[in-house]
Amino acid sequence: MARETVIELRGLRTQFGRHVVHDDLDLDVYRGEVLGVVGGSGTGKSVLLRAISGLLRPAAGQIRVLGVDVLAAGEQERRDLERRWGVMFQDGALFSALTVRENVEVPMRAVPGLDGPTRRALADLKVSMSGLPYKAGDNYPSELSGGMRKRAGLARALALDPEIVFLDEPTAGLDPIGAAAFDRLISDLSHSMGLTVFLVTHDLDTLHATCDRIAVLAERRVLVTGTMREMLDVDHPWVKEYFHGPRARAAQADVQAAAAES
Amino acid sequence: MDGAMAWTMAGDVAISVRDEGAARRVALDGALDIATVTAAARRLGEVPVDQPLELDLSHLDRIDTAGAWALCRLRARAIAAGQAVTITGADANAQSVIRTVEAAMPAPDDRPAPPASLADRLEAVGRGTARAGAFFVELCAYLGLFLVRFLRSLVVPRDFRLTALVHHCHEVGIKAVPIVALMAFLIGIVLAFQGAVQLRQFGAEIFVVELISVSILRELGILLTAIIVAGRTASAFTAAIGSMKMREEIDAMRTLGIDPALALFVPRILALVIMLPILGMIANIVGILGGALMAWVELGVSPAMFRTRLLDGVMFSNLVVGMIKAPVFAIVIGVVGCHAGMQVGGDAESLGRMTSASVVTAIFSVIVIDAMFSIFFAQVGM
Numbered sequence: 001m002a003r004e005t006v007i008e009l010r011g012l013r014t015q016f017g018r019h020v021v022h023d024d025l026d027l028d029v030y031r032g033e034v035l036g037v038v039g040g041s042g043t044g045k046s047v048l049l050r051a052i053s054g055l056l057r058p059a060a061g062q063i064r065v066l067g068v069d070v071l072a073a074g075e076q077e078r079r080d081l082e083r084r085w086g087v088m089f090q091d092g093a094l095f096s097a098l099t100v101r102e103n104v105e106v107p108m109r110a111v112p113g114l115d116g117p118t119r120r121a122l123a124d125l126k127v128s129m130s131g132l133p134y135k136a137g138d139n140y141p142s143e144l145s146g147g148m149r150k151r152a153g154l155a156r157a158l159a160l161d162p163e164i165v166f167l168d169e170p171t172a173g174l175d176p177i178g179a180a181a182f183d184r185l186i187s188d189l190s191h192s193m194g195l196t197v198f199l200v201t202h203d204l205d206t207l208h209a210t211c212d213r214i215a216v217l218a219e220r221r222v223l224v225t226g227t228m229r230e231m232l233d234v235d236h237p238w239v240k241e242y243f244h245g246p247r248a249r250a251a252q253a254d255v256q257a258a259a260a261e262s
Numbered sequence: 263m264d265g266a267m268a269w270t271m272a273g274d275v276a277i278s279v280r281d282e283g284a285a286r287r288v289a290l291d292g293a294l295d296i297a298t299v300t301a302a303a304r305r306l307g308e309v310p311v312d313q314p315l316e317l318d319l320s321h322l323d324r325i326d327t328a329g330a331w332a333l334c335r336l337r338a339r340a341i342a343a344g345q346a347v348t349i350t351g352a353d354a355n356a357q358s359v360i361r362t363v364e365a366a367m368p369a370p371d372d373r374p375a376p377p378a379s380l381a382d383r384l385e386a387v388g389r390g391t392a393r394a395g396a397f398f399v400e401l402c403a404y405l406g407l408f409l410v411r412f413l414r415s416l417v418v419p420r421d422f423r424l425t426a427l428v429h430h431c432h433e434v435g436i437k438a439v440p441i442v443a444l445m446a447f448l449i450g451i452v453l454a455f456q457g458a459v460q461l462r463q464f465g466a467e468i469f470v471v472e473l474i475s476v477s478i479l480r481e482l483g484i485l486l487t488a489i490i491v492a493g494r495t496a497s498a499f500t501a502a503i504g505s506m507k508m509r510e511e512i513d514a515m516r517t518l519g520i521d522p523a524l525a526l527f528v529p530r531i532l533a534l535v536i537m538l539p540i541l542g543m544i545a546n547i548v549g550i551l552g553g554a555l556m557a558w559v560e561l562g563v564s565p566a567m568f569r570t571r572l573l574d575g576v577m578f579s580n581l582v583v584g585m586i587k588a589p590v591f592a593i594v595i596g597v598v599g600c601h602a603g604m605q606v607g608g609d610a611e612s613l614g615r616m617t618s619a620s621v622v623t624a625i626f627s628v629i630v631i632d633a634m635f636s637i638f639f640a641q642v643g644m
């Protein structure tokens with residue numbers, strides 16, 4: 001395949017005590033794509049995200065991100081790598097003692113030679129790129145709504161112009177309008193900045209609106225990967241239920257109607 | 263863009279400015295990214311904008327949003343001065359990044375914070391005073407709320423939560439006995455020991471009994487108990503009610519027709535009103551025991567003699583003066599704790615802040631009220 005692989009998982013195994021979450025899991029993520037990861041509750045989507053982004057050490061297997069073997073990398077190599085990806089946690093995980101602007105500035109503080117006023121201006125830019133009003137930069141996380149906190153979390157994840165962003169259920173708990181706006185934001189940013197997006201979601205609308213490819217997590221591994229259209233032909237009870245259920249049909253109809261309009 | 267080039271390894275950016283007839287040509291060479299943007303933005307900020315500009319990006323190896331921001335700022339400045347700006351030599355990636363940043367450029371920050379003037383400081387003092395006044399009024403309102411609900415539960419006993427009351431009596435009372443008793447015992451010992459040193463100089467050893475009984479029964483027994491209970495219980499009340507407030511449990515109660523004041527405040531405050539006098543009494547007894555022990559060991563005042571002098575003396579009126587304060591302290595501690603719990607907002611931080619604030623307020627109030635009682639009793643001659 002001509003596409004450049006930025007994340008490559010081989011034979012990944014994660015477990016907590018005797019509870020095995022993933023076993024012999026393989027997955028490839030290509031540069032510039034938005035990969036949607038779906039799966040039932042507790043199938044280990046968040047655990048997979050944490051394993052790739054280095055927050056959790058797998059029991060076995062190989063993880064290569066941007067050509068670096070994450071598990072074998074030295075301290076400095078890992079730090080350099082971490083600057084090339086950003087993670088947005090559920091509900092933002094913003095530092096509550098800092099304003100939104102200061103939150104976005106946190107990763108920028110590590111950049112040598114970046115002076116204070118420039119850093120603040122760049123933080124304001126990232127806040128604005130995430131679709132927040134200028135004034136939100138002065139707010140503390142507790143003063144923001146859930147949707148705004150997620151946008152602020154995205155702004156912080158994007159602070160250093162990463163090549164990969166990991167998003168954990170970015171639209172969970174948002175109203176449909178807010179969720180649709182967030183979908184558009186992810187889609188726009190991934191196109192305009194060439195971002196690779198690893199997107200864990202439950203939201204069928206998000207899958208339809210943003211994802212180039214979908215990976216289904218079931219039976220402790222990645223069951224299938226493919227486009228939305230390919231998912232419809234997969235013969236597996238869970239996948240069938242998921243992509244052919246009443247909600248899936250509604251989401252599909254919406255997208256088709258939108259396509260017909262434009 | 264070379265993906266493998268992280269900003270740590272990024273090189274420098276060279277900026278050359280040349281006048282070429284009708285336009286001024288700004289050529290950038292190298293990596294214009296977050297690592298080089300500070301210097302680049304300064305340099306670009308010095309480019310005069312009295313001519314049309316041409317930004318030549320053909321030698322740029324790398325540009326990120328920070329670099330695009332610097333370019334967009336120059337462009338905005340030139341356009342504000344009425345000069346056209348053209349960008350040449352940008353590859354598809356650079357164009358895309360510049361377009362994204364251009365669309366998101368925040369309004370320039372044009373509101374420098376004014377330095378705080380004397381008037382501002384005066385205003386802050388005034389606001390602080392007003393807040394303190396409002397806080398006091400609110401506490402009184404909570405006290406009123408507690409009394410109203412308590413009286414109503416006497417009229418309608420069905421509403422009264424006996425189980426909760428017993429539970430809280432156990433929590434604030436029984437569980438506090440060891441710490442209160444230990445504290446009182448040590449205080450009794452210290453008083454007797456210090457008193458012995460002084461009284462021996464005058465050969466007045468026997469007065470150690472009065473010293474101990476008056477100070478413990480009248481002041482220390484109940485005051486120190488109240489301070490310990492304020493630290494233990496006011497914080498517990500605030501944390502319990504505050505975390506319920508945080509998880510919207512209080513709102514849920516209201517929608518289910520349960521009155522939070524009746525369900526949460528009355529059993530807690532009432533438990534304190536019942537238990538604090540008992541704890542104070544325990545402190546009195548144990549404190550005097552400690553004092554008697556030390557008087558015996560250090561001064562040779564036998565327990566029998568201690569007892570006789572104790573009962574002959576002014577023990578009873580001192581005990582009354584001390585115990586009268588107990589229910590007042592209890593209500594203040596309970597009201598402060600419950601009130602602080604209700605002030606908790608949606609975040610965990612305010613829970614921590616209100617918990618420590620409630621302890622400080624409760625202890626402070628206890629000491630202030632004790633001082634007021636002292637003045638009162640001095641006036642009425644007790």
Ligand SMILES: Nc1ncnc2c1ncn2[C@@H]1O[C@H](COP(=O)(O)OP(=O)(O)O)[C@@H](O)[C@H]1O
Pocket residue numbers: 016021039040041042043044045046047048
């Ligand atoms: N820190 C942990 N300790 C023990 N078990 C965990 C831990 N984190 C996750 N798990 C288990 O791993 C499984 C997958 O969790 P998770 O990745 O959060 O699911 P989801 O796909 O809903 O995001 C669950 O069964 C969960 O119980």
Ligand SMILES: [Mg+2]
Pocket residue numbers: 045046
């Ligand atoms: Mg999860």
